Amino acid sequence: MTVEITTLENGLRVVSHEMPHLHTVSLGVWVNAGARNETLKEHGVAHFLEHMAFKGTKRRTAIQIAEEIESAGGDINASTSMESTAYFARVLKDDAPLALDVLSDILLEPRFDQVEIERERQVIIQEINASMDDPADLVFDLAQHCAYPDQALGRPILGTIGSVSGFSPETITAYRDQHYAAPDMVLSAAGAISHDALVREAEEAFGRFSARRSGSWEASEYCGGSSCEKKPLEQTHIVLAFKAPGYTDDAFYTSQVLSSILGGGMSSRLFQEVREKRGLCYSIGSFCTSFEETGLFGVYAATSPELTEELVTVLTGEITGCAATISDDETVRARAQMKAGLLMSLESSSVRADQIARQLLAFKRVVPIDEIADKVDAVDRGAVGALADSVFNTSQPVFSAVGAIDRVASYDWVAAQFGGTKQQVE
Amino acid sequence: MTVEITTLENGLRVVSHEMPHLHTVSLGVWVNAGARNETLKEHGVAHFLEHMAFKGTKRRTAIQIAEEIESAGGDINASTSMESTAYFARVLKDDAPLALDVLSDILLEPRFDQVEIERERQVIIQEINASMDDPADLVFDLAQHCAYPDQALGRPILGTIGSVSGFSPETITAYRDQHYAAPDMVLSAAGAISHDALVREAEEAFGRFSARRSGSWEASEYCGGSSCEKKPLEQTHIVLAFKAPGYTDDAFYTSQVLSSILGGGMSSRLFQEVREKRGLCYSIGSFCTSFEETGLFGVYAATSPELTEELVTVLTGEITGCAATISDDETVRARAQMKAGLLMSLESSSVRADQIARQLLAFKRVVPIDEIADKVDAVDRGAVGALADSVFNTSQPVFSAVGAIDRVASYDWVAAQFGGTKQQVE
Numbered sequence: 120m121t122v123e124i125t126t127l128e129n130g131l132r133v134v135s136h137e138m139p140h141l142h143t144v145s146l147g148v149w150v151n152a153g154a155r156n157e158t159l160k161e162h163g164v165a166h167f168l169e170h171m172a173f174k175g176t177k178r179r180t181a182i183q184i185a186e187e188i189e190s191a192g193g194d195i196n197a198s199t200s201m202e203s204t205a206y207f208a209r210v211l212k213d214d215a216p217l218a219l220d221v222l223s224d225i226l227l228e229p230r231f232d233q234v235e236i237e238r239e240r241q242v243i244i245q246e247i248n249a250s251m252d253d254p255a256d257l258v259f260d261l262a263q264h265c266a267y268p269d270q271a272l273g274r275p276i277l278g279t280i281g282s283v284s285g286f287s288p289e290t291i292t293a294y295r296d297q298h299y300a301a302p303d304m305v306l307s308a309a310g311a312i313s314h315d316a317l318v319r320e321a322e323e324a325f326g327r328f329s330a331r332r333s334g335s336w337e338a339s340e341y342c343g344g345s346s347c348e349k350k351p352l353e354q355t356h357i358v359l360a361f362k363a364p365g366y367t368d369d370a371f372y373t374s375q376v377l378s379s380i381l382g383g384g385m386s387s388r389l390f391q392e393v394r395e396k397r398g399l400c401y402s403i404g405s406f407c408t409s410f411e412e413t414g415l416f417g418v419y420a421a422t423s424p425e426l427t428e429e430l431v432t433v434l435t436g437e438i439t440g441c442a443a444t445i446s447d448d449e450t451v452r453a454r455a456q457m458k459a460g461l462l463m464s465l466e467s468s469s470v471r472a473d474q475i476a477r478q479l480l481a482f483k484r485v486v487p488i489d490e491i492a493d494k495v496d497a498v499d500r501g502a503v504g505a506l507a508d509s510v511f512n513t514s515q516p517v518f519s520a521v522g523a524i525d526r527v528a529s530y531d532w533v534a535a536q537f538g539g540t541k542q543q544v545e
Numbered sequence: 546m547t548v549e550i551t552t553l554e555n556g557l558r559v560v561s562h563e564m565p566h567l568h569t570v571s572l573g574v575w576v577n578a579g580a581r582n583e584t585l586k587e588h589g590v591a592h593f594l595e596h597m598a599f600k601g602t603k604r605r606t607a608i609q610i611a612e613e614i615e616s617a618g619g620d621i622n623a624s625t626s627m628e629s630t631a632y633f634a635r636v637l638k639d640d641a642p643l644a645l646d647v648l649s650d651i652l653l654e655p656r657f658d659q660v661e662i663e664r665e666r667q668v669i670i671q672e673i674n675a676s677m678d679d680p681a682d683l684v685f686d687l688a689q690h691c692a693y694p695d696q697a698l699g700r701p702i703l704g705t706i707g708s709v710s711g712f713s714p715e716t717i718t719a720y721r722d723q724h725y726a727a728p729d730m731v732l733s734a735a736g737a738i739s740h741d742a743l744v745r746e747a748e749e750a751f752g753r754f755s756a757r758r759s760g761s762w763e764a765s766e767y768c769g770g771s772s773c774e775k776k777p778l779e780q781t782h783i784v785l786a787f788k789a790p791g792y793t794d795d796a797f798y799t800s801q802v803l804s805s806i807l808g809g810g811m812s813s814r815l816f817q818e819v820r821e822k823r824g825l826c827y828s829i830g831s832f833c834t835s836f837e838e839t840g841l842f843g844v845y846a847a848t849s850p851e852l853t854e855e856l857v858t859v860l861t862g863e864i865t866g867c868a869a870t871i872s873d874d875e876t877v878r879a880r881a882q883m884k885a886g887l888l889m890s891l892e893s894s895s896v897r898a899d900q901i902a903r904q905l906l907a908f909k910r911v912v913p914i915d916e917i918a919d920k921v922d923a924v925d926r927g928a929v930g931a932l933a934d935s936v937f938n939t940s941q942p943v944f945s946a947v948g949a950i951d952r953v954a955s956y957d958w959v960a961a962q963f964g965g966t967k968q969q970v971e
Contacts, residue, residue, distance in 0.1 A: 192885025241824030398667030459618025
């Protein structure tokens with residue numbers, strides 16, 4: 120294992136995985152704060168801040184940030200999720216110092232000019248509009264809202280046009296000051312870089328970050344319920360989901376195996392029954408999104424309005440029939456897929472940099488591949504069946520739809536398939 | 546250079562790039578035939594055949610194909626483009642023989658059962674519906690139609706609900722018999738595999754393929770024109786495009802540099818002017834799609850209806866002003882990005898397998914990275930300016946839009962910006 124970790128004096132953790140056969144290095148900063156850390160008035164500010172990082176610093180204009188990295192043939196980008204925000208670059212190996220300098224600059228000394236905020240607000244409003252025009256994005260946002268209503272975890276990461284319209288330089292600065300301290304950040308690199316060189320550069324570039332540790336997020340309260348939006352589309356998009364274990368839960372790997380069996384690949388139950396046997400869908404699959412102490416396990420599918428009733432009936436049937444019928448063959452196959460996926464993650468510098476950074480944020484250590492493989496191997500048919508029984512029968516389902524929703528089953532009917540009581544979320 | 550090529554007796558070319566540090570291998574068959582080879586009655590059959598390859602063979606049912614690969618932790622998929630169809634897998638290194646056996650089985654002995662065709666027809670109709678609900682997909686399909694009306698190159702790869710509804714087992718068999726001969730195929734692998742082992746396995750698995758060489762496609766005739774579709778969306782999507790060099794043209798790399806300068810990254814002209822300075826778009830960029838003897842150079846953007854007029858004015862201004870103002874700095878930066886991209890392509894087994902297969906199909910050889918880098922380095926400011934002048938002023942533009950099209954500029958106005966005469970495509 121070539122992973123090394125060093126903690127700087129200010130608490131910033133530096134982690135690297137050297138891949139000496141590569142020409143390039145992927146590196147970035149992962150911050151332990153995202154949309155989940157927002158108050159209601161701050162809805163969308165984590166993502167807005169991520170955008171503003173690229174709009175100029177004390178030392179660089181926006182165009183200089185882009186030109187310096189791209190002139191070296193590299194690229195730089197960022198992404199905001201519920202529990203973290205990542206700023207990352209991929210550059211040729213000799214350009215790691217340049218990438219670190221730019222990353223520290225945009226994280227340490229961003230300027231939040233009023234004029235630039237106004238411009239970027241318009242860009243983000245266009246991003247929100249694009250998301251509303253994407254039925255898959257929309258149906259997932261509706262599902263997330265039903266799962267965690269009136270909580271940051273239930274709100275769209277982008278914010279709304281209304282919420283982002285209210286942000287001032289102070290709103291953005293306040294969120295940043297509260298959540299962007301060195302102990303809450305990981306500098307991660309994978310590829311053509313030595314750990315010693317990375318640490319030397321990191322001390323120079325990131326040593327001035329505040330050492331104060333910031334706050335965390337509120338505990339979630341899963342609710343369940345239904346939310347549907349009528350749209351004139353060729354297909355109706357559906358999400359049916361349930362409360363699932365978080366990534367700190369012992370059952371985490373069991374939930375991943377269950378997801379793989381139900382809808383993880385071409386050999387999965389849903390692909391075979393819904394697509395191969397019935398021809399109901401092109402897109403069909405399951406997902407298991409994990410947060411710290413909670414998660415969302417579900418299925419997503421899209422079909423024509425006249426086939427929606429059959430689709431929902433088949434989906435609920437596959438899910439309710441799952442717990443009692445998990446086979447050894449399926450469990451072994453799902454485990455093989457997950458273990459091969461672990462090896463594949465070692466072959467991409469960008470995937471690996473992201474993986475070790477998120478493990479440090481979540482578990483305060485990098486989990487060896489062999490240890491994960493052992494945990495995956497410990498998941499047997501019985502455990503998967505027991506988890507399915509628990510997931511599908513003890514929480515209110517989430518049911519969201521976008522499209523011709525007048526042809527979609529009622530929430531009462533859907534919930535009744537799982538023994539749930541009725542509940543409607545506005 | 547660790548690329549090796551062997552031609553089997555039947556004409557099948559076997560190419561590999563061994564990457565001994567990897568645990569996995571990406572491998573597949575790339576066929577020199579795609580949607581461009583279809584007659585009007587066959588519209589969509591290349592893609593339909595690609596789907597049917599997974600629906601059962603003489604030796605395996607559909608579920609067996611999926612289970613054999615996925616039980617080994619691998620995955621298998623396929624994709625159809627205008628000029629080629631690719632069937633590829635990624636597996637652990639010891640499973641290359643299994644992957645080759647499955648690939649040869651689905652390519653050599655697919656069964657086109659009537660029942661399975663009926664089911665898969667429904668899946669493809671859902672895929673077409675999904676594409677019609679995706680405004681970016683739709684606006685590109687409209688642009689492609691305007692560029693090459695009444696030609697296979699101008700028709701959507703998926704086909705239409707009408708065209709795929711007419712396919713029988715005979716339609717699919719006829720297309721396959723005509724275009725899937727060994728001399729028109731490349732078996733490509735990159736990753737943890739030796740060339741000698743690959744060739745041995747390939748002789749076993751693919752030796753029985755027909756050695757007859759099949760036909761090619763008709764020459765294209767670029768036309769230009771406009772096609773717009775009204776949709777109730779938050780954003781209006783726009784493509785503005787021009788005839789560009791094909792990949793066999795000496796100006797190919799010059800066209801890629803031009804695309805990079807105009808809209809290739811955060812430092813590009815369009816990103817800076819349209820997004821950073823004006824906040825008009827979230828998605829903005831250029832593309833240069835190349836076919837054998839022709840190509841399409843264009844820009845794509847999406848914005849709110851009320852901003853569409855400003856967007857189109859800015860886009861045409863940036864494009865018309867381009868030829869006279871290309872700088873050395875921009876050219877050097879674009880070249881650096883392209884050369885770094887070449888090195889990055891060497892670090893992914895799946896990207897590399899695809900790259901060397903497509904080079905063999907297009908150029909009948911694998912082009913050394915150094916040779917491409919030299920060609921990129923030979924592109925100077927003068928060449929880019931001259932190409933821009935030629936591309937933007939000698940062909941009728943293509944202009945397509947999806948959304949609130951009543952607020953979009955007329956084709957006459959757009960074409961007049963480039964000195965083109967008017968032409969409307971139905």
